[in-house]
Amino acid sequence: MSIYGFRIPPVFSLLIWIAIWEVAGQLELAFILPPFSAVLAQLVILVQRADFQAAALLTFQSFAIGMAIAILLGVVIGFLMGTNKIANSVLGMWVNIFASAPLSSLVPVLMLLFGLGQTTIVVTVVLFSTWIIALDTYAGVRHISPSLSEMGRCFGASRWQLISKVLFWAALPEILAGIRMGLIRAVKGIVIGQLLVSVVALGRLFRTFSDNFQFEEFWALTIILFIFALVFSSAIGWLEHKVEYYASTRA
Amino acid sequence: MASAAAAPAYKGTTETSKDNIVEVRNISKTYGTDIHALDAINLAFPTGQMTTLLGPSGCGKTTLLKIIAGLLEPSDGQVFVHGRPVTGPGPERAFVFQDFALLPWATVLRNVGFGLELTKHPKSEREEKARHYINEVGLAGFEDKYPHELSGGMRQRVGLARAMAVDADVLLMDEPFSAVDEQTRRKFQEDLLHLLSVERKTVIFVTHSIEEAVYVSDQIVLLSPRPGRIHATIRPDISRDISPDDIRRNKTYLDTVEEIWTDLRKYLD
Numbered sequence: 001m002s003i004y005g006f007r008i009p010p011v012f013s014l015l016i017w018i019a020i021w022e023v024a025g026q027l028e029l030a031f032i033l034p035p036f037s038a039v040l041a042q043l044v045i046l047v048q049r050a051d052f053q054a055a056a057l058l059t060f061q062s063f064a065i066g067m068a069i070a071i072l073l074g075v076v077i078g079f080l081m082g083t084n085k086i087a088n089s090v091l092g093m094w095v096n097i098f099a100s101a102p103l104s105s106l107v108p109v110l111m112l113l114f115g116l117g118q119t120t121i122v123v124t125v126v127l128f129s130t131w132i133i134a135l136d137t138y139a140g141v142r143h144i145s146p147s148l149s150e151m152g153r154c155f156g157a158s159r160w161q162l163i164s165k166v167l168f169w170a171a172l173p174e175i176l177a178g179i180r181m182g183l184i185r186a187v188k189g190i191v192i193g194q195l196l197v198s199v200v201a202l203g204r205l206f207r208t209f210s211d212n213f214q215f216e217e218f219w220a221l222t223i224i225l226f227i228f229a230l231v232f233s234s235a236i237g238w239l240e241h242k243v244e245y246y247a248s249t250r251a
Numbered sequence: 252m253a254s255a256a257a258a259p260a261y262k263g264t265t266e267t268s269k270d271n272i273v274e275v276r277n278i279s280k281t282y283g284t285d286i287h288a289l290d291a292i293n294l295a296f297p298t299g300q301m302t303t304l305l306g307p308s309g310c311g312k313t314t315l316l317k318i319i320a321g322l323l324e325p326s327d328g329q330v331f332v333h334g335r336p337v338t339g340p341g342p343e344r345a346f347v348f349q350d351f352a353l354l355p356w357a358t359v360l361r362n363v364g365f366g367l368e369l370t371k372h373p374k375s376e377r378e379e380k381a382r383h384y385i386n387e388v389g390l391a392g393f394e395d396k397y398p399h400e401l402s403g404g405m406r407q408r409v410g411l412a413r414a415m416a417v418d419a420d421v422l423l424m425d426e427p428f429s430a431v432d433e434q435t436r437r438k439f440q441e442d443l444l445h446l447l448s449v450e451r452k453t454v455i456f457v458t459h460s461i462e463e464a465v466y467v468s469d470q471i472v473l474l475s476p477r478p479g480r481i482h483a484t485i486r487p488d489i490s491r492d493i494s495p496d497d498i499r500r501n502k503t504y505l506d507t508v509e510e511i512w513t514d515l516r517k518y519l520d
């Protein structure tokens with residue numbers, strides 16, 4: 001954001017928005033928007049509530065399981081596509097379709113298929129993040145200089161050694177980028193999914209809060225989710241940065 | 252200077268000479284349907300000697316070297332190493348890559364020991380060997396550095412040490428000095444010759460530099476432009492006992508460079 005050519009640091013512009021929020025809240029312009037300070041106070045109370053903690057833990061657990069499956073699936077699919085022409089022609093089209101499809105419309109269907117529990121969260125995460133991880137892994141594998149795999153073969157690497165000791169590490173920067181993108185998509189999927197169906201864990205809390213016009217709680221919960229997503233994605237960003245130095249040294 | 256045109260006719264024989272560790276018989280390579288890279292190459296590489304493949308860019312030098320390495324299938328013909336036909340890469344051959352092909356995420360120590368790591372040598376043994384060859388190529392003190400912290404010349408020394416460490420009989424080097432600046436290059440050539448005099452390897456060396464070929468080789472194979480054929484085989488008669496600077500001023504050296512230059516010049520028109 002810039003005003004009269006002055007660049008305003010992101011933190012500062014965030015503060016401005018918070019101030020506007022606070023003022024709007026104090027003026028009681030809209031009943032769904034309580035003052036920021038009240039939301040913040042509610043946030044402190046909320047994180048101490050047992051029902052919140054249980055819901056957060058369940059959501060977090062399902063999320064972690066879903067991400068683990070998505071990473072495994074995505075990396076395997078990406079490697080298959082990157083190292084095998086047939087696999088690429090068979091899988092490539094589907095992966096691309098899924099990566100760009102409006103998946104949120106599928107969430108209600110998942111609800112029907114997998115019921116109203118943890119499984120739905122796991123499947124949603126997998127469905128939202130696997131494809132982008134596969135595509136980035138594929139890009140990473142294609143990016144590897146051919147002489148690196150020739151080197152491996154030349155010095156006697158078995159097929160598995162070639163993948164685990166050379167190709168995987170060479171594609172790691174792109175794999176991490178894909179995981180970060182997948183994570184963001186998964187959070188989106190979860191948020192959209194839970195707001196749509198709001199039955200499990202945090203989703204139920206959301207529903208309760210909005211049904212009972214508890215907007216302070218509602219916003220506090222939203223902020224917590226955003227902070228979670230931010231922390232996650234910056235942790236992966238940090239990892240990416242750690243491995244970036246060798247991405248730039250590749251031919 | 253001894254000069255012999257064309258290669259011996261091997262067709263029909265299955266016997267290989269004990270003096271030639273690598274023999275290339277009737278190798279042709281076509282990429283796709285119409286890129287005819289190599290045409291009926293017959294060559295013998297004497298044990299313990301350095302043979303250079305010299306020729307203009309695109310004449311199939313890399314292709315031939317990769318076929319010998321077992322990285323590429325020939326369209327026709329066979330390669331024999333120790334009298335046995337080549338079906339893929341093998342421990343008696345090690346490759347030094349034009350672009351170094353180092354693992355960017357591994358230290359110099361691990362890179363040099365990587366061949367031994369793949370063949371499952373115990374860690375202590377491969378580190379000891381790696382340290383030895385890091386020393387030999389003049390990189391002592393850089394064991395824990397990463398490739399991106401090294402200059403081009405130093406990176407190629409790592410590539411050379413890695414190839415030495417697996418104790419192969421044959422070193423295949425694809426323009427190892429082309430990505431290295433001129434001063435470093437000369438020093439590197441001298442060091443290589445010194446190292447080889449100690450280690451007794453058979454080297455197959457690809458270059459497009461005539462000076463480099465004459466300076467380092469016992470035998471030079473001139474290839475013609477696509478499709479690559481053997482144009483001539485030359486054995487420069489230069490004593491390796493004189494100092495590097497004297498070699499570069501040696502009359503036979505200069506004459507050989509000039510002769511090859513005149514010979515290859517006609518391909519430029």
Ligand SMILES: Nc1ncnc2c1ncn2[C@@H]1O[C@H](COP(=O)(O)OP(=O)(O)O)[C@@H](O)[C@H]1O
Nearest residue numbers: 282286288307308309310311312313314315477
């Ligand atoms: N993978 C490939 N596919 C098609 N053509 C190739 C391939 N590799 C090399 N060539 C062609 O074969 C010829 C010989 O290539 P190469 O062996 O790399 O030559 P050199 O190493 O002597 O420069 C060149 O004309 C090159 O364009």
Ligand SMILES: [Mg+2]
Nearest residue numbers: 312313314426
């Ligand atoms: Mg080449």
